[in-house]
Amino acid sequence: MSPAEAAAERLGLRRRAAGLIATLAGARDGQAVADLAAELRQERQFDLLEELAERARTLGDDRPRISLYLAQALIDRDRPRLGADVLAGLLPTLEAGDPLRAEALGLAGRSWKDVMLALPEAAEALRQHALSSSARSYRAAFEESGRCNSWAGVNLLALAVYADRNALPLGEPVEIDGLAAELCNVLDSVAPEQRDGWHHATAAEVAVARRDLADAERHIRLYLESPATTAFALAGTLRQFTRLWCLRSEGVRGRSIVEALEAATLEREGGHFDIPAAAVRERPEEPARAATLQAILGNTGEVTYSWMQMGLARAKSVCAVVHSTGRVGTGFVVAGAALDPRLDGEKFVLTNRHVVSEDPGEDAFSPDDCHLVFEAVDPGRKVALDGIVWSSPVGELDATLLRVRWEDLEADPLPIAPRLPIVDAGQRVYVIGHPRGAELSFSLQDNELLEHEGPTAGKPPNPKVCKLHYRAPTEHGSSGSPVFNRSEWKVIALHHAGGEMARLNGNSGSWPANEGIWIQSIAKAIQER
């Protein structure tokens, strides 16, 4: 299926869901709700899943499955505390032995785990509560399965190690070595043909708990080789290894495992990962272990790793646009000469007009009220703006070129691609930006290129504005981010919007997509100013 066909299919699903939500009348729609909710979960359309489940519950649909869908949608949309509340209401209604109860306990464990990881270190009492609540749920799921549910068991193990490392009370204690050995036996007893998609990821976590990193590498390799391992699954595994197991700080071998997983995630269609600014800034000069890269990624591991490193190096030229109210957008460094020969010798920051504008009538921030922070270079430094060199309205190129008081800040201009990629089988583009949320981090995400209005086949309704559409399974983009091509991380576009977008090239209709403005359209407009 081509990217455009897949996007059209997802759009069809979303339209059906929106239609059902609008016309939902009550119990007689029960089967339609259940069927569509299952499809939305499968396609990870959690915004509509949440809306559908919530609407059905409002209309009296109190089936446990619908509440479970709502809880999962809330957790996957970064609202784990609300998800935990929904599950707290649901769990007492489920009998032991009901498969939904095992699922609900697992989700409850996950929601409290996410709550704990989202809390600042200073909120110690809240973290303790979330940690012990998560451990209690996973423990119940593990016990009620007759200590066979290895997924629940390994999460309990991970929480126990985390609690031990951070000197936090877990509630009922866990004997770490004993549980690790027990889980080894549970996993070994599963016949190869009965292993699910998580088998090797779970085994890798157990190996980490046993400090057998060679075994962890072996299981991760097998996990990556499985066609069931999606980009989404990988992102979850990566989160588990970095946030809970803190593998990045487990010496060069542990860090190499994380970096190999990051590279594998980004290389996979639809892959994305968030990385703390500090991890980009303080990335050790020593490269990942070649042996680990080869063990996990195979013969081309070092090439894949170098490619990802190039992307992370580009993140150093990406900045947050900050207002007194907080971060309001993203920008990136460009060489003046790459946009207009008259700007040679100077470097600038490009962002969206809807982020920074001098027009007080627009819903944007004045350059006088904003500064920049290059979080991967010097997060403590406020880089002052020195006015707007050029700007194009939101309805046209939605771009603002900022002059910056650089002083001695080192941030290299990003290379600019002369051409857009060909809209062809499997072409992908990459967005680096600051995702929503409190933590200062970068989001690197892989997007399918759906269509564009550039040469040679493009027919832009406004010849001076060439746009492109691309799509990631999760919406992490932020305004003003650079969009890169795959080959050498060269900038092809300025990201400016996402959601239900009108089709390009004058085609009728709309589809869910991210939209960027071709960087060469912007360069041409600057040259013609």
Next chain:
Amino acid sequence: MPHVTFIHGIGNKPEREQLRQIWLRSLAAAGGLDLGAEGVTSAMVYWADVLHAEPDPNVAAYEAAALDEHGVEADPAADVPTADSADEALFLAGIAAKLGGTLAAAELAAEPQARGTDLALERIPLPWPIKKLFLKNFLRDVHDYLFNADSSPRPGEHYKVRDEIRSRFVRAVKDAPQDDVHVVVSHSMGTVIAYDCLKNVADCPRVDALVTIGSPLGLDEVQDKLDPGYSRRDGYPDFRSSTPWVNLFDRLDPVCGFDPILANDFERGGVKAIDDVQVVNPGSWRHSAVKYLAQAELRTRLAAALGL
């Protein structure tokens, strides 16, 4: 927008678009040259259907260059072509001698009608039946093209092989965007076709650069059939830019291994102008296009020719 025209070599192939995607993936693999990402358009001059009834359905095996026996471009149904004249017999014998060893050449020369002769290439550790099959395929395709043989691959379809393939190549070159760099990347028998068209077909537009990989153009027998344009002193085609014709060879590639250096055979006004580059492909079968396309030497030179 820069453009690359690919032209494939002998033997049956997957259908055109699948083959183009395989070549693109092979170029891009392992941090290679991703033409699509760089905004470079491409087209495949496809001519396997002139000689074969159906495309090769075994796409995965074709792409898996590591599987050496599958990497051999060979149609099991192929036969050594019938030599209808002494000229053709000598041609076949000469090619076979260089590709297959003196024993085969002697048998072919003695019996122009002979079929299924045992031919060997001792330096390539592949099973004999595979070597035989490849040689039969090569002899048939190169003969049918250079002698403009008749072909009727499907009921009701008749081609003069050289006329048809020339017209396809010329059409592809004319259809390419004319306002930017245009490079032809050719493999095996495709190098002969590309050269023949660029040198001998009057209405074939000029291109900026030519890349030949695993080419039999070094063989005298082939050169003799590239008249009227070919001469050793002035064999170099006219290009739109000064980028040199790049020729990649592997000495253990049976197609180009006998005479891999082209610079001394295709001079420009008596001066050597071709950039002959030796590479070492992995595995026992060295002629695969996908293996050449994975070579850093090819990727670097193609990127430079395209101005990337």
